[in-house]
Amino acid sequence: xxxxxxxxxxxxxxxxxxxxxxxxxxxxLGDIVxxxxxxxxxxxxxxxxxxxxxxxxxxxxILAPLDGEIVEVNGTLDDNPALVNEDPxxxxxxxxxxxxxxxxxxxxxxxxxxxxxxx
Amino acid sequence: xxxxxxxxxxxxxxELGARMVPFAGYEMPVQYKPGVLKEHLHTRAAAxxxxxxxxxxVILRPRSGALADAALALEALVPVDLLSLAEGRQRYGVxxxxxxxxxxxxxxxxxxxxxxxxxxxxxxxxxxxxxRAHLDETCTIEVLDERALIALQGPEAETxxxxxxxEMAGMRFMDxxxxxxxxxxxxxxxxxxxxxxxxxxxxxxxxxxxxAKALLEMDEVxxxxxxxxxxxxxxxxxxxxxxxxxxTTSPVExxxxxxxQKARRRGGDREGGFSGAERILAELETGPARLRVGLxxxxxxxxxxxxxxYAAAEGGAAVGHITSGAxxxxxxxxxxxxxxxxxxxxxxxxxxxxxxxxxxxxxxxxMPFRPSxxxx
Numbered sequence: 001x002x003x004x005x006x007x008x009x010x011x012x013x014x015x016x017x018x019x020x021x022x023x024x025x026x027x028x029l030g031d032i033v034x035x036x037x038x039x040x041x042x043x044x045x046x047x048x049x050x051x052x053x054x055x056x057x058x059x060x061x062i063l064a065p066l067d068g069e070i071v072e073v074n075g076t077l078d079d080n081p082a083l084v085n086e087d088p089x090x091x092x093x094x095x096x097x098x099x100x101x102x103x104x105x106x107x108x109x110x111x112x113x114x115x116x117x118x119x
Numbered sequence: 120x121x122x123x124x125x126x127x128x129x130x131x132x133x134e135l136g137a138r139m140v141p142f143a144g145y146e147m148p149v150q151y152k153p154g155v156l157k158e159h160l161h162t163r164a165a166a167x168x169x170x171x172x173x174x175x176x177v178i179l180r181p182r183s184g185a186l187a188d189a190a191l192a193l194e195a196l197v198p199v200d201l202l203s204l205a206e207g208r209q210r211y212g213v214x215x216x217x218x219x220x221x222x223x224x225x226x227x228x229x230x231x232x233x234x235x236x237x238x239x240x241x242x243x244x245x246x247x248x249x250x251r252a253h254l255d256e257t258c259t260i261e262v263l264d265e266r267a268l269i270a271l272q273g274p275e276a277e278t279x280x281x282x283x284x285x286e287m288a289g290m291r292f293m294d295x296x297x298x299x300x301x302x303x304x305x306x307x308x309x310x311x312x313x314x315x316x317x318x319x320x321x322x323x324x325x326x327x328x329x330x331a332k333a334l335l336e337m338d339e340v341x342x343x344x345x346x347x348x349x350x351x352x353x354x355x356x357x358x359x360x361x362x363x364x365x366x367t368t369s370p371v372e373x374x375x376x377x378x379x380q381k382a383r384r385r386g387g388d389r390e391g392g393f394s395g396a397e398r399i400l401a402e403l404e405t406g407p408a409r410l411r412v413g414l415x416x417x418x419x420x421x422x423x424x425x426x427x428x429y430a431a432a433e434g435g436a437a438v439g440h441i442t443s444g445a446x447x448x449x450x451x452x453x454x455x456x457x458x459x460x461x462x463x464x465x466x467x468x469x470x471x472x473x474x475x476x477x478x479x480x481x482x483x484x485x486m487p488f489r490p491s492x493x494x495x
Binding site: 030 | 419420421445446448475
């Protein structure tokens with residue numbers, strides 16, 4: 001698993017990249033009450049707003065970590081946004097994206113480097 | 120940046136693991152470990168303890184010794200009938216300005232030989248200056264910096280408080296009493312800012328931590344931060360000064376006409392005689408041009424303060440805006456309040472709120488969003 005400075009995690013699943021937010025991010029955001037997911041098939045560039053999450057406190061944007069296409073979104077979050085708090089690294093994932101070259105993930109932090117960032 | 124002030128319960132918040140934030144010049148707990156959602160639901164299910172010691176407590180004592188003189192003097196600043204406020208009773212009111220806007224909202228209590236005012240933290244200094252400027256001839260004005268203020272709210276609040284202060288059992292909504300407890304006395308009012316039955320308790324700062332800990336040791340009682348305080352008051356349809364009411368909104372526009380008793384209205388015994396009376400009395404008779412309304416956004420996306428409201432799904436200028444909005448943990452949908460022109464303010468009317476560039480339907484709704492459970 002890889003991590004971005006925006007507190008997202010990236011995991012390769014078959015030939016896709018699954019994207020979610022870290023436990024640290026979920027805890028900082030507080031109880032999440034709404035998640036607006038991108039449409040399947042959306043082409044995104046790295047840094048584009050991809051997801052809006054609303055916690056009890058505020059709205060936050062989740063950015064696309066890479067250039068690519070959103071090929072699947074986690075529709076269960078529409079009815080159960082609290083999954084992002086309950087299981088941020090698992091059932092609380094946001095979307096899966098197809099990218100040209102999976103080796104692009106090498107540029108991101110590994111778990112140790114991410115832990116250093118948040119400590 | 121000036122140093123943040125602390126309440127008498129500051130050390131206790133740290134001990135309880137609160138997340139502290141700056142609020143109105145104070146360092147205050149926004150939430151504890153369970154978080155805003157669970158704290159909100161706990162208050163509605165059992166009892167929540169809130170530190171509201173940042174609010175101002177001010178005593179007005181008539182120089183003549185006759186309480187009516189203090190009541191009549193204060194009536195020049197608030198459109199409230201204070202002459203009929205009985206001893207041991209409390210009333211809600213607003214300080215108005217010459218334009219009929221609201222300088223602050225407050226609670227006013229008759230405590231026999233004096234009036235006790237509780238005002239908002241952010242307005243405290245201005246309110247005290249306002250009182251000194253206008254009431255100095257008739258009243259002495261004493262700011263109670265050495266008293267703490269805590270609120271205990273929720274269906275189990277009475278059970279919990281009765282263990283420490285059994286004498287308060289007979290109190291009803293907006294009653295105020297001086298109640299003996301071991302180690303002194305507390306000033307209790309049966310009121311609050313959550314829509315629940317509950318109490319606000321003024322006590323000497325030195326005794327606050329012990330009293331709060333005695334309550335927190337009870338199974339029913341959990342500490343609740345400012346985050347849940349805000350979502351609780353929003354569901355209850357209660358105004359937040361600075362958001363839902365301010366110097367530009369009149370009490371009539373704000374839907375607070377109920378707080379202006381007959382004696383101060385046209386044809387009343389003491390008609391007018393307060394700042395901004397011309398506008399406010401006219402609005403009471405003919406209706407205001409705009410009104411504070413409850414709003415229910417469709418779907419799950421909360422609409423927060425500042426969201427512009429439009430009459431139509433496309434085109435046209437904004438007709439109003441949202442002044443407070445959040446997800447309502449008890450009603451389990453987003454709720455909001457804001458101002459709309461009178462012709463769009465009827466419950467059931469659909470307007471549109473612009474969220475991230477898209478106009479989404481919002482229905483004007485009755486408030487409170489959740490029935491209040493005051494013990495009347």
